[in-house]
Amino acid sequence: MKALVIGATGGIGSALARLLASKVESLWVSGRNQEKLAALAKELNANSVVADLSEETQVANMLSQVGELDLLIYAAGAVAKVNVRQMDLSEWRKVVDANLTGAFFVLKHACFNKGARAVFIGVYPELVRVNGLSAYAVSKLGLETLLNVARREMRSEGVNLILVRLPEVATNLWSVFGVVPRRALSPEEAAQKILDNLFVEPCPEVIEIARAK
Amino acid sequence: MKALVIGATGGIGSALARLLASKVESLWVSGRNQEKLAALAKELNANSVVADLSEETQVANMLSQVGELDLLIYAAGAVAKVNVRQMDLSEWRKVVDANLTGAFFVLKHACFNKGARAVFIGVYPELVRVNGLSAYAVSKLGLETLLNVARREMRSEGVNLILVRLPEVATNLWSVFGVVPRRALSPEEAAQKILDNLFVEPCPEVIEIARAK
Numbered sequence: 190m191k192a193l194v195i196g197a198t199g200g201i202g203s204a205l206a207r208l209l210a211s212k213v214e215s216l217w218v219s220g221r222n223q224e225k226l227a228a229l230a231k232e233l234n235a236n237s238v239v240a241d242l243s244e245e246t247q248v249a250n251m252l253s254q255v256g257e258l259d260l261l262i263y264a265a266g267a268v269a270k271v272n273v274r275q276m277d278l279s280e281w282r283k284v285v286d287a288n289l290t291g292a293f294f295v296l297k298h299a300c301f302n303k304g305a306r307a308v309f310i311g312v313y314p315e316l317v318r319v320n321g322l323s324a325y326a327v328s329k330l331g332l333e334t335l336l337n338v339a340r341r342e343m344r345s346e347g348v349n350l351i352l353v354r355l356p357e358v359a360t361n362l363w364s365v366f367g368v369v370p371r372r373a374l375s376p377e378e379a380a381q382k383i384l385d386n387l388f389v390e391p392c393p394e395v396i397e398i399a400r401a402k
Numbered sequence: 403m404k405a406l407v408i409g410a411t412g413g414i415g416s417a418l419a420r421l422l423a424s425k426v427e428s429l430w431v432s433g434r435n436q437e438k439l440a441a442l443a444k445e446l447n448a449n450s451v452v453a454d455l456s457e458e459t460q461v462a463n464m465l466s467q468v469g470e471l472d473l474l475i476y477a478a479g480a481v482a483k484v485n486v487r488q489m490d491l492s493e494w495r496k497v498v499d500a501n502l503t504g505a506f507f508v509l510k511h512a513c514f515n516k517g518a519r520a521v522f523i524g525v526y527p528e529l530v531r532v533n534g535l536s537a538y539a540v541s542k543l544g545l546e547t548l549l550n551v552a553r554r555e556m557r558s559e560g561v562n563l564i565l566v567r568l569p570e571v572a573t574n575l576w577s578v579f580g581v582v583p584r585r586a587l588s589p590e591e592a593a594q595k596i597l598d599n600l601f602v603e604p605c606p607e608v609i610e611i612a613r614a615k
Contacts, residue, residue: 245491272555273506273509273510273548273551273552273555273556274509274510274555274556276506276510278458281503281506289540290494293486293489293494293536296486296487297486297487297489314547317551318550318551318554319551319554320551320554320555321551321555322551323506323547323548323551323552323555326547326548326550326551327502327544327547327548327551328544330543330544330547331540331541331543331544331547334527334536334539334540334543334544335486335536335539335540337531337539338486338530338531338532338533338534338535338536338539338540339486339536341531341532341533342485342486342487342533342534342536343486343487
């Protein structure tokens with residue numbers, strides 16, 4: 190099995206990559222930060238390829254280099270906490286590109302083997318209706334909408350597009366709030382729960398990871 | 403009452419502008435096509451201001467020129483029917499900018515009087531889960547998400563943000579399908595139904611216009 194984790198230097202991405210390292214024959218990791226990515230690849234004995242998800246050419250080159258995949262995990266993401274009235278376009282675009290436009294590029298350019306699973310990290314809609322989170326909510330729920338359409342379009346290719354709804358996870362994204370909620374899952378817990386629910390039959394379209402009790 | 407229709411040269415926008423012309427003291431119309439806009443403004447004895455909604459500076463200048471509004475209608479929109487695997491970034495951006503990024507700019511820069519109503523044209527989610535409509539579905543449902551967050555943020559300003567869910571309406575957008583469905587409302591019918599439901603108390607957050615029987 191050949192697997193690629195995009196956003197592999199992030200909290201959830203690196204936890205997923207670590208869990209996958211012993212499970213798949215060929216592991217690829219991708220991220221923007223060359224230094225962090227190289228260290229992770231060395232630790233996991235994985236292949237690495239640097240790409241900025243806001244640049245279609247870089248995404249296309251990355252996916253062409255990696256080749257046909259059995260598993261793709263899109264764990265990249267960004268957040269901003271700024272009210273619409275105060276939000277700079279650059280901030281809006283940074284969040285929308287990381288959560289949504291990059292996923293569009295990946296869906297457009299990825300090569301899949303029959304039966305492949307492609308996993309994208311989404312949210313619970315009711316958890317993101319929060320002041321300051323417009324760009325985050327728009328792009329994460331936009332990702333869900335994108336998958337709903339692409340799933341229909343790509344059915345004949347034999348690839349399964351899977352949305353994972355995550356509750357609060359203790360990653361760096363929470364730095365915009367200044368505090369991580371006490372009930373947040375650790376990235377390792379979240380990653381384990383994703384994998385536990387990923388390789389079941391029939392392949393799920395949506396995986397909902399519950400909040401910690 | 404001072405009203406502004408954005409996207410006023412489109413099918414629904416021009417129908418709304420025509421209905422509003424005799425109802426409001428001060429009517430402003432905006433669009434990208436200078437010639438069509440000038441003709442409409444002359445016909446309706448309205449003020450006009452040209453703006454490209456994909457350019458934040460143009461949107462900000464337009465809204466500063468118009469001043470404080472009692473009613474704003476965002477009737478601009480674009481559609482493409484291309485599968486994700488084939489879609490050019492320029493096509494994706496055209497649709498997302500017209501339906502979503504432009505609405506972000508408008509929400510950021512508009513000036514409202516207390517009690518103002520700002521209306522945005524959305525969709526029924528189940529009607530846009532259609533092959534080729536990813537950018538349209540993402541941006542129209544993204545608009546709904548944007549309003550859900552901005553409504554909370556802007557509550558203290560006393561402005562009411564309203565989403566209108568429209569069924570099929572016989573506008574130029576349908577040209578991507580080659581045929582307008584027989585049950586489509588005319589733009590005039592749709593505009594009349596929007597206004598019938600707009601000036602009620604308490605102010606609605608969502609107006610759902612039903613399909614024709």
